[in-house]
Amino acid sequence: MSDEGITLSSSTKGGHSANVQHTNTGPTTSQSTEVVEDASELLFPDEFKDAQALLIAEVYSLMKMNETARENDNEFQLPNExxxxxxxxxDKFARFKKHDTINAVRNHLMTKKLHKYEIAALANLCPDTAEEACALIPSLETRFEERELEAILTHIQSLISYDK
Structure with a gap:
């Protein structure tokens, strides 16, 4: 049986990120496993390598389709808690809900040089300015010029405005 130690520390870029280190401190292993996770540097564990980050709006849409399908079934079932x-x-936190808007926002962000984490974070948080985006998603700060981010955010806001 092995013990796993987890170290948390806030660091880099004004304390906006958290580093998580998983270190295998098991009894006698010839190799020590060390995985450093740092979203500000876009470092994620291997198990997230092929994972797709969903937008809150996508989760809402999938759940509404499931709810509708359940209502259309002959056997009515109350959803679990x-x-x-x-x-x-x-429903509360999705910034947009129409399928066309969800697809347009994701497709627009996918045309940029964004990591899948950054795509989900930008679409879910919908920051108003490049400064706010960099404060919320520190990895953007070193990867994009302010004017590039402003153009991305302005386009997202214009797409969302049609969702109302």
């Missing part, structure tokens, strides 16, 4: 709470959360 977790489903109901998650649906309420996504």
């Amino acid at each position: 977790v489903f109901a709470k998650t649906l309420a959360y996504t």
Whole structure:
């Protein structure tokens, strides 16, 4: 049986990020496993390598389709508590809800040189300015000029304005 130590520390870029180190401190292993996670540097564990980051709006849309399908079934079933709470959360925090808007925002962001984490974070948080985007998503600060980020954000806001 092995023990795993986790070290948390806030660091870099004004304390806006957190580093997480998983270190295998098991009894007698010839290799020590060390994985450093740092979203500000776009460092994620291997298990997230092929994972797709969903937008809150996408989760909301999928859950609404599931709810509609369930309502159309002959056997009516009340959703469980977790489903109901998650649906309420996504309804509250999804910044846009129409399928066309969801697709347009994701497609626009995918045309930029953004990491899948940055795509989800930008679409979910919808920052108003490049400065706010860099404060919320530190990896953007070193990868984009302010005017590039402003253009991306302005386009997202214009797409969302049609969702109302």
